[in-house]
Amino acid sequence: MSAKEKKVHHDKEPDLRGTLASVSLVGLFIVITWVGAFTLFLSRGF
Amino acid sequence: MHIHKFEKYWLIAGIGGLIVFLVILGFGAFYLGTHPQSHGIVIDPENIEANEAFKKENLGLHEIGDGKYVLNVVASAFNYDLGVDEDGKPVKHIQIPKDSKVLIQATTPDVIHGFNIAGTNANMMVEPGYISSMEVTFKKPGEYTLVCNEYCGTGHHLMYATVEVVE
Amino acid sequence: MAIEKLETYQDERLPLVITKQESRLYMSFIYVAFIALLIGGLMGLLQVLVRSGHFTLPAGIDYYQVLTVHGVILALVLTTFFIIGFQFALMGKTVGISDRQRRLGWLSFWTMTIGTAITATTILLGKASVLYTFYAPLQAHPAFYIGLTLVIVGSWIAAFVNFHQLAVWKKKHPGEKSPLLAFMVCINMAMWLICSIGVAVSVLFHIIPWSLGWIPSINVLLSRTLFWYFGHPLVYFWLLPAYMAWYAIIPKIIGGKIFSDALARLSFVLFLFFSIPVGLHHQLTEPGLDSTWKFIQVVLTLMVVIPSLMTAFSMFATFEITGRKKGYGGLFGWLKHLPWKDVRFVAPFVGMLAFIPGGAGGIINASHQMNSLVHNTIWVTGHFHLTVATTVVLTFFGVAYWLIPHLTGRTLTKSINNLGLVQTYLWAIGMTIMSAAMHIQGLLGGPRRSNFSDYGGTEQAAEWGWYQLAQAIGGSILFIAIILMVYIVAKLAFFAPKGEEEFPIAEEEENAEPTPMWLENWKLWIAITIALILFAYTVPIMDVIQNAPPGSPPFDWPIGNS
Ligand code: HEM
Ligand SMILES: [Cu+2]
Ligand SMILES: [Cu+2]
Numbered sequence: 001m002s003a004k005e006k007k008v009h010h011d012k013e014p015d016l017r018g019t020l021a022s023v024s025l026v027g028l029f030i031v032i033t034w035v036g037a038f039t040l041f042l043s044r045g046f
Numbered sequence: 047m048h049i050h051k052f053e054k055y056w057l058i059a060g061i062g063g064l065i066v067f068l069v070i071l072g073f074g075a076f077y078l079g080t081h082p083q084s085h086g087i088v089i090d091p092e093n094i095e096a097n098e099a100f101k102k103e104n105l106g107l108h109e110i111g112d113g114k115y116v117l118n119v120v121a122s123a124f125n126y127d128l129g130v131d132e133d134g135k136p137v138k139h140i141q142i143p144k145d146s147k148v149l150i151q152a153t154t155p156d157v158i159h160g161f162n163i164a165g166t167n168a169n170m171m172v173e174p175g176y177i178s179s180m181e182v183t184f185k186k187p188g189e190y191t192l193v194c195n196e197y198c199g200t201g202h203h204l205m206y207a208t209v210e211v212v213e
Numbered sequence: 214m215a216i217e218k219l220e221t222y223q224d225e226r227l228p229l230v231i232t233k234q235e236s237r238l239y240m241s242f243i244y245v246a247f248i249a250l251l252i253g254g255l256m257g258l259l260q261v262l263v264r265s266g267h268f269t270l271p272a273g274i275d276y277y278q279v280l281t282v283h284g285v286i287l288a289l290v291l292t293t294f295f296i297i298g299f300q301f302a303l304m305g306k307t308v309g310i311s312d313r314q315r316r317l318g319w320l321s322f323w324t325m326t327i328g329t330a331i332t333a334t335t336i337l338l339g340k341a342s343v344l345y346t347f348y349a350p351l352q353a354h355p356a357f358y359i360g361l362t363l364v365i366v367g368s369w370i371a372a373f374v375n376f377h378q379l380a381v382w383k384k385k386h387p388g389e390k391s392p393l394l395a396f397m398v399c400i401n402m403a404m405w406l407i408c409s410i411g412v413a414v415s416v417l418f419h420i421i422p423w424s425l426g427w428i429p430s431i432n433v434l435l436s437r438t439l440f441w442y443f444g445h446p447l448v449y450f451w452l453l454p455a456y457m458a459w460y461a462i463i464p465k466i467i468g469g470k471i472f473s474d475a476l477a478r479l480s481f482v483l484f485l486f487f488s489i490p491v492g493l494h495h496q497l498t499e500p501g502l503d504s505t506w507k508f509i510q511v512v513l514t515l516m517v518v519i520p521s522l523m524t525a526f527s528m529f530a531t532f533e534i535t536g537r538k539k540g541y542g543g544l545f546g547w548l549k550h551l552p553w554k555d556v557r558f559v560a561p562f563v564g565m566l567a568f569i570p571g572g573a574g575g576i577i578n579a580s581h582q583m584n585s586l587v588h589n590t591i592w593v594t595g596h597f598h599l600t601v602a603t604t605v606v607l608t609f610f611g612v613a614y615w616l617i618p619h620l621t622g623r624t625l626t627k628s629i630n631n632l633g634l635v636q637t638y639l640w641a642i643g644m645t646i647m648s649a650a651m652h653i654q655g656l657l658g659g660p661r662r663s664n665f666s667d668y669g670g671t672e673q674a675a676e677w678g679w680y681q682l683a684q685a686i687g688g689s690i691l692f693i694a695i696i697l698m699v700y701i702v703a704k705l706a707f708f709a710p711k712g713e714e715e716f717p718i719a720e721e722e723e724n725a726e727p728t729p730m731w732l733e734n735w736k737l738w739i740a741i742t743i744a745l746i747l748f749a750y751t752v753p754i755m756d757v758i759q760n761a762p763p764g765s766p767p768f769d770w771p772i773g774n775s
Binding site: 087138193 | 344350522588671
């Protein structure tokens with residue numbers, strides 16, 4: 001693809017703020033559950 | 047291929063997060079030695095008594111000095127053999143002093159079983175041909191149920207014992 | 214005639230028209246799937262009732278016989294039949310099917326159906342209560358394994374027909390990129406073929422001869438390792454058709470466009486790479502496998518999270534872009550435009566939501582030493598009732614609402630649509646209760662695959678009992694939802710008003726960036742897949758074979774098969 005085409009496309013990058021916020025919440029959820037499980041694992045000792 | 051700026055952020059953060067998880071797990075496993083049990087020690091399932099640990103008289107809990115114990119267990123459909131008490135009755139309840147180090151060793155002469163002291167990290171598969179083992183320290187006093195958590199047949203849910211951690 | 218048909222449509226854009234004859238093939242798979250749902254659901258109900266401690270099975274039926282039916286009929290039969298029927302329909306719609314290919318489709322159907330009947334019979338006769346994973350050295354009647362082999366062989370026929378369908382299309386359209394859905398179907402079937410070879414080898418050369426008494430003993434760990442080489446990609450074989458609907462069908466239903474054709478393909482290629490070389494994460498607490506190799510496969514397992522992260526982004530982005538185009542602004546305003554009254558959207562959407570805790574739980578399961586927190590506890594059952602029994606199944610229901618009337622020449626009426634919404638909510642409520650109770654009970658140590666037991670009256674077991682009661686409540690709601698779904702399917706197939714129901718296939722944005730052709734480099738993708746498998750499995754398997762203990766004879770009495 002030519003440089004010009006790329007530029008044109010780039011200007012039209014859609015507004016995805018809501019998407020970024022949504023996936024961030026998903027990511028946060030994953031981290032919280034993982035850390036929670038890991039803490040439980042550690043508390044049960046070795 | 048065009049990737050939206052935010053998708054790049056998301057993937058970098060996501061992959062970064064996965065790497066952090068792996069580094070934590072890897073540090074625990076390789077440096078602190080908290081790998082899930084696996085020793086690759088083999089045994090003849092049809093002659094488990096050839097191994098000292100699984101001779102009848104060696105089953106159950108034995109103290110080996112200064113707060114250290116071994117627990118030898120034979121799992122078979124549908125029973126955990128933990129040795130016999132003074133009256134010759136099968137042991138179904140064992141007491142372990144809190145904070146003692148226990149080396150658990152288990153095997154089976156028949157099918158696959160589970161070995162889980164419920165509510166603790168002592169959770170292993172027991173498979174014919176192998177010795178499952180792990181060292182655990184029980185820190186919280188209380189009564190724990192030892193359950194078979196791998197399906198081994200129609201009496202699978204009747205395969206249990208109790209482990210009491212005492213002060 | 215099919216050849217003519219293909220020629221007629223040669224110059225037209227997608228999609229093609231599905232003929233009556235084709236519909237009959239696709240619907241046959243779907244009928245079996247929903248019959249399986251009914252039977253399996255009934256077994257599920259019996260399980261939760263028995264486990265509540267307030268109900269015993271009549272007529273000497275064994276709990277584990279019921280559980281074997283549940284696992285086999287839902288995890289293996291319902292999923293495989295629906296997937297193959299759905300994928301055939303997608304191929305028929307996007308690249309077409311010839312008469313010969315359709316006849317082979319029927320061969321696939323009958324092979325799978327006869328296999329299912331053989332396996333079901335052995336289970337019902339009480340000769341195969343080995344659960345759907347049939348771990349050796351528990352020994353079922355040989356017919357159980359032979360039936361399952363036929364199911365797999367039948368699915369291979371479907372795979373080759375699908376590959377051939379795409380190949381014929383490509384020959385007719387040189388230099389064009391393949392239709393997205395056809396590409397996705399072929400990726401899924403390639404993965405399925407590569408992984409099911411493992412279990413087929415194990416069953417044909419190992420388990421069947423052993424169960425017939427031709428060889429005296431079996432290498433238990435080898436059979437397990439080959440099973441899980443198949444078992445993890447199996448779950449992606451279920452998931453990818455749901456992703457096909459999410460990427461390429463849902464956007465159309467909500468009035469939008471595909472977010473990115475190229476990224477959708479890329480994520481499927483990544484699934485092909487990383488779904489297979491990861492089976493050891495199911496064997497983390499086993500005594501005979503090397504810890505370092507377990508960890509390596511754990512790393513590869515977390516790689517397969519990446520395409521799911523991409524999918525999550527794509528879904529939200531599709532929703533947001535479509536919403537903004539319709540004039541809904543703000544950070545979350547675009548959520549409002551979604552068709553909350555259209556069951557074709559709502560059912561898969563609830564499925565997507567379930568995948569958030571489902572996926573998070575999966576990462577926990579795969580976390581090496583942390584696996585001992587949950588391994589073989591009922592947490593795991595809670596986990597896959599979210600992933601397969603909600604995410605995948607609700608998406609399939611979402612597909613059924615339009616696919617069945619499309620194929621039977623009927624329409625999804627407003628009233629059936631609303632019934633479908635009720636069905637979806639019931640499923641969501643029932644599953645939330647059942648799955649949450651399973652997750653918590655699992656963390657407390659409660660075992661999976663277990664009939665009711667008071668475990669000698671321990672306090673822990675008494676505590677588990679409360680959660681099992683909650684599972685009975687959630688499970689009963691789920692069973693009502695299953696009855697409702699079967700009713701809806703019957704209605705859509707036989708009684709709904711005649712008419713034309715749309716086969717929704719989303720298109721790309723007018724000015725979308727072209728998809729790079731390197732994404733169609735099949736040879737390279739297969740080569741990388743095989744290289745990754747060889748890397749991840751060669752040493753572990755050699756180790757299992759070279760350091761094998763004496764083999765195990767068959768055990769039939771523990772399952773009551775003597
Ligand atoms: C009425 C709805 C359902 C109910 C009440 C239900 C209930 C259950 C219960 C209680 C178990 C665990 C039993 C045990 O471990 O002892 C179980 C296992 C299982 N369920 Fe379901 N389930 C339902 C629907 C489904 C669906 C739709 C699927 C898949 C598409 C599914 C797949 C499975 C599988 C694969 C197992 C594991 C079997 C095994 O461990 O061998 N279930 N189900
Ligand atoms: Cu058991
Ligand atoms: Cu897996």
